[in-house]
Amino acid sequence: MIDSMEFRRVLGHYPTGVCVVSAMDGGTPVGMVVGSFTSVSLDPPLVAFLPDRKSTSWPRIERAKRFSVNILSTHQQAVCQALSSKAGDKFGAIDYRLADCGLPVIEGIVAWIACDLEAVHDAGDHFIAIGRAQSLSVASEHMPLLFFQGRYGQFSPFVERLQRMDKEA
Numbered sequence: 001m002i003d004s005m006e007f008r009r010v011l012g013h014y015p016t017g018v019c020v021v022s023a024m025d026g027g028t029p030v031g032m033v034v035g036s037f038t039s040v041s042l043d044p045p046l047v048a049f050l051p052d053r054k055s056t057s058w059p060r061i062e063r064a065k066r067f068s069v070n071i072l073s074t075h076q077q078a079v080c081q082a083l084s085s086k087a088g089d090k091f092g093a094i095d096y097r098l099a100d101c102g103l104p105v106i107e108g109i110v111a112w113i114a115c116d117l118e119a120v121h122d123a124g125d126h127f128i129a130i131g132r133a134q135s136l137s138v139a140s141e142h143m144p145l146l147f148f149q150g151r152y153g154q155f156s157p158f159v160e161r162l163q164r165m166d167k168e169a
């Protein structure tokens, strides 16, 4: 038997990026923060994320059959907080536009990927949602927001760290 707290603690040692998966439900934008986003296949171009069975946003995204993945940047912790909440109108204070494909794209993100929902697989207390990329773009030069052991941070390449250590020495 694996203790669930220990499972979380150990798996928390693996860092992730932070994305908002969003869709239009009727005329209303819906979205949720995920750390489980990953690329899956180049040919065909598939991506995936893992929605919790308890998520209230996921059934609305699934119903829309299309979603956009918004890769959050380091200055977007407030966006992350809003979109990971259970608030009714999560997009109320979010600056976003609709891309040509009609999906919500949040201003200030690193990049976005617009997908058709290709498949949904059962995976314990989560689902594995597979999307087929239809359009995508790098949106800015911002650095991506990272999540590690319950805290947010940013990427720091070794070379810069070594240069800093050189200067400090």
Ligand SMILES: Cc1cc2nc3c(=O)[nH]c(=O)nc-3n(C[C@H](O)[C@H](O)[C@H](O)COP(=O)(O)O)c2cc1C
Residues within 6 Å of the ligand: 018, 031, 032, 033, 034, 035, 036, 037, 049, 050, 051, 052, 053, 054, 055, 056, 057, 058, 080, 083, 084, 085, 086, 147
């Ligand atoms: C950094 C971070 C990563 C998260 N990753 C996931 C994830 O991969 N899958 C998921 O279902 N929820 C994830 N969540 C939680 C959801 O964002 C949150 O529970 C959900 O949006 C709650 O609202 P909902 O009921 O509208 O879905 C994450 C939250 C944070 C802050």
